[in-house]
Amino acid sequence: MAYQAVEKNVALGALESELEERRSRLAALETQVAQLQEVRAQQIRQVEAQRTQNVAQRLAYEALRVHLGLQEAALRRLEEEARDLLERLVQRKARAAAERNLRNERRERAKQARVSQELRKAAKRTVSISESPDTPGIGTKEKAEMTLTVPAEPQFLENEAGEKWKRPFRSASATSLTLSHCVDMMKGLLDFKKRRGHSIGGVPEQRYQSIPVCVAARLPTWAQDVLDAHLSEVNAVRFGPNSSLLATGGADCLIHLWNVVGGRLEANQTLEGASGSITSVDFDPSGSQVLAATYSRAAHLWKVGEAQSKETLTGHTDKVTAAKFKLTRHQAVTGSRDRTVKEWDLGRAYCSRTINVFSYCNDVVCGDHVIISGHSDQKIRFWDSRAPRCTQVIPVQGRVTSLSLSHDHLHLLSCSRDNTLKVIDVRVSNIRQVFSADGFKCSSDWTKAVFSPDRSYALAGSGDGALYIWNVDTGKLESSLRGPHCAAVNAVAWCYSGSHVVSVDQARKAVLWR
Incomplete structure (x- = not known):
């Protein structure tokens, strides 16, 4: 029995040491559990804060999306207004250009009519011409002022111009022919411009400017x-x-x-x-x-x-x-x-x-x-x-x-x-x-x-x-x-x-x- 008591004491000591070890491990685990619980609480608080922030950001996102929709609608309205304004501006410019061309054409027609009227008056005007003293076949007593009325027909003008070398004086028909010819040339030029698609008062087509010819380029220095x-x-x-x-x-x-x-x-x-x-x-x-x-x-x-x-x-x-x-x-x-x-x-x-x-x-x-x-x-x-x-x-x-x-x-x-x-x-x-x-x-x-x-x-x-x-x-x-x-x-x-x-x-x- 004494031997058994000794064995039991030894076993009891071993069990007590194992119990102490487990108690120490349990205390360490309890400490770790407490730390983990504290960390968990912190993470829960962070999750709640993140959720609150997400809700705020979601609300801000919704507000921004609504604002974006309003801005897009306003942009579309502004674009439509801009297109309407541009169309009205183009139409106004077109009307202004048409009116300006019409005024210029009227002014040019009036000018042409005035020139033609002046030419007709000049053609009907009576010109007094004095015979030259050296004209053969006319005596001193026969010298007198002769009046010559210039006809306005082109055929007669051409005949007079062709026969002017036979006369001892310069006929007024030659001057009339020159004026008529100049007027016809001007009208032809104007008609040519019209045939090219330009009105008299329209903006002329921009011609190419002459590009300067560079003989020797200058080296830049400063x-x-x-x-x-x-x-x-x-x-x-x-x-x-x-x-x-x-x-x-x-x-x-x-x-x-x-x-x-x-x-x-x-x-x-x-x-x-x-x-x-x-x-x-x-x-x-x-x-x-x-x-x-x-x-x-x-x-x-x-x-x-x-x-x-x-x-x-x-x-x-x-x-x-x-x-x-x-x-x-x-x-x-x-x-x-x-x-x-x-x-x-x-x-x-x-x-x-x-x-x-x-x-x-x-x-x-x-x-x-x-x-x-x-x-x-x-x-x-x-x-x-x-x-x-x-x-x-x-x-x-x-x-x-x-x-x-x-x-x-x-x-x-x-x-x-x-x-x-x-x-x-x-x-x-x-x-x-x-x-x-x-x-x-x-x-x-x-x-x-x-x-x-x-x-x-x-x-x-x-x-x-x-x-x-x-x-x-x-x-x-x-x-x-x-x-x-x-x-x-x-x-x-x-x-x-x-x-x-x-x-x-x-x-x-x-x-x-x-």
């Missing part, structure tokens, strides 16, 4: 004027044919026209109506219209002097990256990121041809019968405007960002993302020269490079804010201009007279160089 041209990034710049008018387009959906006066850029006009960022601007050959490509999947056409867009060319399904006039003011070409190039008849505002390409189009230029497009797949494609096919493909290194065609249409300048410019001989379709320089960087897919008007130089802006100019004949870097630009230069333009250069950058600046 900045004449620096200004903030737009409210945000400036993407495009273009000179008009007369070299004194400049257009800039920016991400603020506006096009500003500037006059180059005395080495300064003076604001001329702001063209509105675009609903997206401007990516490209171009003047027609007469300088009377401006065409712009936008990120709103459309191109817009303005008439210089009118603030609102004249036509909107829609049909692309993605951003329009380039819009250029052809050699006539009535035709244009656009390129887009929807992998198409479109030809437009501006007279009827419709797409006359769609060219499907395999890559994004970043820029286009037009020659006599050729359309040249640069693409993101590192290729330049040539299209015959008279046939629906690609005539030539030239591969280059890097995505093509811009194209510039020389004035003689014999050389093409391309800029690409491999930080090089390439001169392509259009006649043989091969790369003639490659330009690069230390520090030059093509910073975006819309960086524009141009030829000088005489094709002696190639100009491009860099990502470091500098302008680089290469000599086309030697292939060497002619100069680099630094200073005003503190951001990447997006586009450059060289005026047709060769005297000025304008550059625009991503920091809203436009710089006039001379």
Whole structure:
């Protein structure tokens, strides 16, 4: 029994130690349970707060949706009112033009009637003519004043004019014939204008202005004027044919026209109506219209002097990256990121041809019968405007960002993302020269490079804010201009007279160089 008591004591001790261990574990678990309960309570409070916030946000969302519906309804009403106002304005302008033409025609008819009446009076007027003393067959006593009444019939006038050499004095019929002939010529000219479809008082068709011929372009050396041209990034710049008018387009959906006066850029006009960022601007050959490509999947056409867009060319399904006039003011070409190039008849505002390409189009230029497009797949494609096919493909290194065609249409300048410019001989379709320089960087897919008007130089802006100019004949870097630009230069333009250069950058600046 003593032995059993010892064994029982040993077993009891083991059980007591196990009990203590379990008690300690139980205390630890109880502490953990308390911590977990506290965490659970915190999470419950967070869930309740989140639910309250969700309810508030749902209510705010509903209020915003209701407000959006009201705003959309107000926008539709405003758009309808704008369309009605535009229609009334167009009708009023048409009525005013018709009334003005009618007044001018009445005035011209009255003027013609007055001239005809004066001619009839002049034809019936009696002219006193004195015989010359040297007239043979007439004596001194027979000298007397003779009165001659000039008939008004054309046949008699022609006979008198044909026989005037037989008379010793100049007949008044010759003068009458000259006046009649002049009047007939004027009437013929007026009738010719009418046959061409112009009323006498109508606005004459704008004729193309003569483009200055640049014999030798002047290298820019210093900045004449620096200004903030737009409210945000400036993407495009273009000179008009007369070299004194400049257009800039920016991400603020506006096009500003500037006059180059005395080495300064003076604001001329702001063209509105675009609903997206401007990516490209171009003047027609007469300088009377401006065409712009936008990120709103459309191109817009303005008439210089009118603030609102004249036509909107829609049909692309993605951003329009380039819009250029052809050699006539009535035709244009656009390129887009929807992998198409479109030809437009501006007279009827419709797409006359769609060219499907395999890559994004970043820029286009037009020659006599050729359309040249640069693409993101590192290729330049040539299209015959008279046939629906690609005539030539030239591969280059890097995505093509811009194209510039020389004035003689014999050389093409391309800029690409491999930080090089390439001169392509259009006649043989091969790369003639490659330009690069230390520090030059093509910073975006819309960086524009141009030829000088005489094709002696190639100009491009860099990502470091500098302008680089290469000599086309030697292939060497002619100069680099630094200073005003503190951001990447997006586009450059060289005026047709060769005297000025304008550059625009991503920091809203436009710089006039001379």
